Amino acid sequence: MEQKIKYSFLSEPIRIDKYLVQQLTDDYNFSRTYIQKIIEQKKVKVNEEVVNSKYILQPNDTIEVLIPEPEKLDTLPEDIDFDIIYEDNDILVINKPNGLVVHPAPGNLSGTLVNGLLFRIKNLSSINGVLRPGIVHRIDKNTNGLLIVAKTDNAHKVLVKMLGENKIYKEYIALVHGVVESNKGLIDAPIGRHRTDRKKMAVTEVNSKRAITKFEVLKRFTKHSLLKCVIDTGRTHQIRVHLSYINHPVLGDSLYSYKEDSKIEYGQYLHAHKLVFNHPITNKKLEFVSEIPDEFNVRINMIEN
Template identity: 50%
Template sequence: MDEGQRLDVYIANQLDHLSRSFIQKLIEQGNIQINGNRDIVKKYKVIENDEIEVEIPDPELLKVDAENIPIDIIYEDEDVVVVNKPQGMVVHPAPGNYKGTLVNALLYHCKNLSSINGVIRPGIVHRIDKDTSGLLMVAKNDKAHRSLAEQLKEHSINRIYIAMVHGNIKEERGTINAPIGRHPVDRMKMAVVHRNGKNAVTHFRVLERYGEYSLIEAKLETGRTHQIRVHMTYIHHPLVGDPIYGQKKEKFHTNGQMLHAQTIGFIHPTKGEYMEFHADIPDHFSKIIKTIENLYRHK
């Protein structure tokens, strides 16, 4: 036991699927016991031989409403939907954010979605961040969901992103093979960690160089949370506009990281054929590229 460590930090390190804020709420609600005692202060520090019991209450039953929100559907049949998600849209509801998500829109536009991920995430096989734009595949039934999920597990789905990063990358291409897990101090962030980290591999190649910036293509071999953002920061080339992992001062006004899921390819769950889809870089991304081009063209 890491004696002298704060209780919430200790539990978060042991149960890395729980955030520190969630653990603190469990302490407040009396759902964590130390040696049979539920009356614990948040800043309690663990002592050797402490017996810690964590009770996680059942989730509240929630109803997610269908909303008539316009979405860009690239492809749809009885099994799958491929959607081009705009920057700024959350993929699925979460505490404090139950409306305006892609799931709310899909529930309106599609008659059926798979039930494997429950009420909150129907049809959602994989996610991209709120401020990342681009392609997502969605399952309309459980059979399709299982097929697509298995392809993700086997790393056979083709996922290619476009990103603008800080710094002039000298190599034409490269591979980042570094495990990703919860940041050891800031539990809201991910990081390259060798203890309790999960295997993560990103392949990249440089498309264009613009002085202090590089436009890259990144291909995911694995799909960890914030993988491209964390990996590019790890090699000292953070994404332009990244509010979590990027530079504190940016020359350009952005509403988030310059990252776009441009290509997705998979074996169709029923037809057995390989299908691949592409989505052009959105306007907000193109404007940043043009601004950077103009800035360095005159230098």
């Protein structure tokens, strides 16, 4: 069944395709290619009229997006290693290992968490289409830790709404460059696509969304700090961008840290440590903690000694 999404546009004029990329990539995890395909299929209306991707949105425009019914799934089940730490009829909470991509992309349909989910789970929500069944939110390939997966469309819709309303507590542990002076801090800086490097995000006022990261120093070392980070918003690469913005990039981050960090095989030392939320169907409070991986502790011991 097709799903209808509506938005009321109240910002500065912007092309419809760029606006929907901003909205749908964060809220529904749709890719830019998939959004452009929807526009080409005449499934986007503004003020009840079909528009193309060049339409410039104006204040008070009403946007309607009709998400097509999922196509036949081409992604194949694979036996992928990850831990399921909670499961019921509606959701899963998994502990994603470092180095595992969350979902496939065109031309790369194997070796992802989704392939593993299809191998182990009979039913997953279909809202995000054929390449991202069940995926409510993402963590980066080289970030490990907790992730919620929806088994039903109803649970998926509620979880997405909860994320948008900041009703899911997400706490991360980050090992960063430099000695952070303040014991606690808040970074309130908008994040959008980098002007010249499409693989990167950046703090910018252009085509951006508000992003808020709170941090607390857990431990200081000679040249590094261990932080607890809590995000009030879920922008792409948010913690990595924000910590780089305040000149304390995550250790091992090949995109936002120093050049030599790209040589660190483990990747960025960023761990999705804790989730607290009410169950989308039963409303029961759930709390999950994933302990810091062994590789994290090994690096901390190297820094200390």
